[in-house]
Amino acid sequence: MLVVAVFTGPITIVVGTALTVCGFAGAQAVLVGLAPDLVAPDDRDTAQGLLNFMNALGGGIGPAAVAGLSGVVPVPVALAGLAALPLVGLVLSLTRGHTAADRRPDPDATRGSSR
Helix, strand or coil, X not given: CHHHHHCCCHHHHHHHHHHHHHHHHHHXXXXXXXXXXXXXXXXXXXXXXHHHHHHHHHHHHHHHHHHHHCCCCCHHHHHHHHXXXXXXXXXXXXXXXXXXXXXXXXCCCCCCCCC
């Protein structure tokens, strides 16, 4: 998205779009592959379903946000703003302290409480 935001022309739009699609597909493949290791066995199907839902939702929110912002700011500014969001998320994930919620669950753990 930054390529398209900074440079103009049909070639940069094709290259920027290709880079965005490759990044999105690569991230989805990695995250779906990691999901079973990050949740308890009983929750794996639900976790993977929610992850796929969020990937699809995120893929729809991006173009809608650019279209909505383009009425207020120029399209390159809207693209650059949207491209900055993952960078902000990366910086926050690297700089914040680790909490108990960040730890992986015990692979043998089951969901819910014992009744």
